[in-house]
Amino acid sequence: MRQLFNALINYKNTLIFIGLLALSLVFLNSRSFYHQSIFSNAALSFSSKFNLIRHNISSYINLAESNKKLHLENEKLKALELFKFAKPLHQNTLLDSFGFEVMSARIVKNSYRGARNYLIIDKGYKDSIEVEMGVITSDGVVGIVNQVTADFSSILSVLHRDLKINARFKKNGAYGSLSWQGNHPKRMKLLDVSTLNPIAIGDTIVTGGMSYYFPYGIPIGTVLDFNKPDLEGYYDIDVELFGNLTQKEFVYILRNNQLSQLKQLNNE
Amino acid sequence: MNSDNLVSVFQFILLLFLQAFLLSNMNFFGFINPNLYLLFIIVYRLDGNTTLLIILGFLLGLFLDLLTQGSGGHTIATLTIAYLRPYIAKFSFGVNNDIPMGMLKGSLLSQRLLYLSMLIFVHHLILFTVIYLSFENIITIIKNTFFTSVFTFLMAYFSMGLFKEKK
Numbered sequence: 001m002r003q004l005f006n007a008l009i010n011y012k013n014t015l016i017f018i019g020l021l022a023l024s025l026v027f028l029n030s031r032s033f034y035h036q037s038i039f040s041n042a043a044l045s046f047s048s049k050f051n052l053i054r055h056n057i058s059s060y061i062n063l064a065e066s067n068k069k070l071h072l073e074n075e076k077l078k079a080l081e082l083f084k085f086a087k088p089l090h091q092n093t094l095l096d097s098f099g100f101e102v103m104s105a106r107i108v109k110n111s112y113r114g115a116r117n118y119l120i121i122d123k124g125y126k127d128s129i130e131v132e133m134g135v136i137t138s139d140g141v142v143g144i145v146n147q148v149t150a151d152f153s154s155i156l157s158v159l160h161r162d163l164k165i166n167a168r169f170k171k172n173g174a175y176g177s178l179s180w181q182g183n184h185p186k187r188m189k190l191l192d193v194s195t196l197n198p199i200a201i202g203d204t205i206v207t208g209g210m211s212y213y214f215p216y217g218i219p220i221g222t223v224l225d226f227n228k229p230d231l232e233g234y235y236d237i238d239v240e241l242f243g244n245l246t247q248k249e250f251v252y253i254l255r256n257n258q259l260s261q262l263k264q265l266n267n268e
Numbered sequence: 269m270n271s272d273n274l275v276s277v278f279q280f281i282l283l284l285f286l287q288a289f290l291l292s293n294m295n296f297f298g299f300i301n302p303n304l305y306l307l308f309i310i311v312y313r314l315d316g317n318t319t320l321l322i323i324l325g326f327l328l329g330l331f332l333d334l335l336t337q338g339s340g341g342h343t344i345a346t347l348t349i350a351y352l353r354p355y356i357a358k359f360s361f362g363v364n365n366d367i368p369m370g371m372l373k374g375s376l377l378s379q380r381l382l383y384l385s386m387l388i389f390v391h392h393l394i395l396f397t398v399i400y401l402s403f404e405n406i407i408t409i410i411k412n413t414f415f416t417s418v419f420t421f422l423m424a425y426f427s428m429g430l431f432k433e434k435k
């Protein structure tokens with residue numbers, strides 16, 4: 001306390017100066033409209049800056065919430081997009097008829113170093129995930145659900161040596177099966193494309209729609225290189241994926257509403 | 269000390285009225301009004317009570333603003349200069365800053381001129397900055413500060429000659 005008083009006495013000139021300065025600013029403010037307007041302008045710009053900072057902080061805190069909202073929105077948009085892609089073949093074939101629902105999920109664990117890779121996502125049968133649902137991201141195919149618990153599901157990654165995905169050329173519809181050779185997380189092989197079809201480097205590969213899991217038209221990648229074996233009638237094509245599966249955070253799960261009908265037909 | 273206080277009160281009132289009713293209405297070349305009332309702060313004893321000087325400076329500016337319908341610029345400028353005076357004195361007079369009437373006698377002429385001009389210039393800079401208070405008028409602020417400072421400096425310097433004769 002004594003030290004406080006000493007400090008006050010030491011700085012009494014400064015304190016009195018500041019006090020009187022504040023008083024004279026009030027005096028200035030009350031006497032002159034010009035200064036009044038300048039002060040109120042300054043106060044307004046200060047307070048709006050402060051509000052902006054406060055807004056930024058609160059929006060940062062609410063980021064998770066808004067992220068969730070965006071995901072719900074993305075689900076809707078993804079469904080629309082897929083619906084649009086599916087349209088060209090929609091009319092002719094039953095197999096390609098669009099009947100997919102989209103759900104979003106977050107990747108909990110993602111392996112891509114092994115020869116048979118799996119992903120784990122944070123949704124399970126509580127969220128009505130079932131086995132054999134297709135999983136995609138914003139720019140490509142991820143895999144197929146192969147195991148489901150209450151809150152989590154495991155996904156057979158496309159980076160899995162035993163998984164084959166039906167794929168087509170976007171330009172002419174020539175189809176083959178896409179598989180991973182186990183070398184590079186962005187390279188896959190497209191086999192079983194007949195050499196009758198002309199192809200070129202840089203052609204776009206999309207999902208073929210001839211499976212239970214994916215609708216027609218999800219972009220997968222482009223042709224990186226190909227060769228034409230002399231004796232066989234099929235190309236050997238290297239595909240470079242659009243998406244990088246090693247740095248994904250969110251995925252979309254596709255539920256095929258017409259799965260039961262398709263299975264019924266296939267069994268017969 | 270008592271007679272000193274009396275002289276101070278007399279100076280205060282005289283300079284205030286002189287400034288308010290004569291000097292602030294001069295309008296040399298249309299805009300120059302020498303602020304001779306600063307003399308009160310200039311010749312205040314260097315060993316005098318600084319807190320009292322701050323309060324007196326504030327009152328001087330306040331009364332002047334009230335008498336001349338000013339906006340409040342004189343209050344702020346005079347208050348600030350009263351607060352800054354010990355620092356300016358220390359800067360100009362160096363080790364001699366404890367000579368009670370150093371600004372009149374007992375110090376070098378160059379020191380006295382530095383003290384006087386700094387005090388006046390800083391005061392006018394604050395005064396016109398507060399009065400105009402905008403970046404667009406910075407040329408006006410500088411022009412007014414410069415010419416009024418020169419004029420006030422000349423008047424103050426000659427008036428201080430009067431003080432010296434008297435003592």
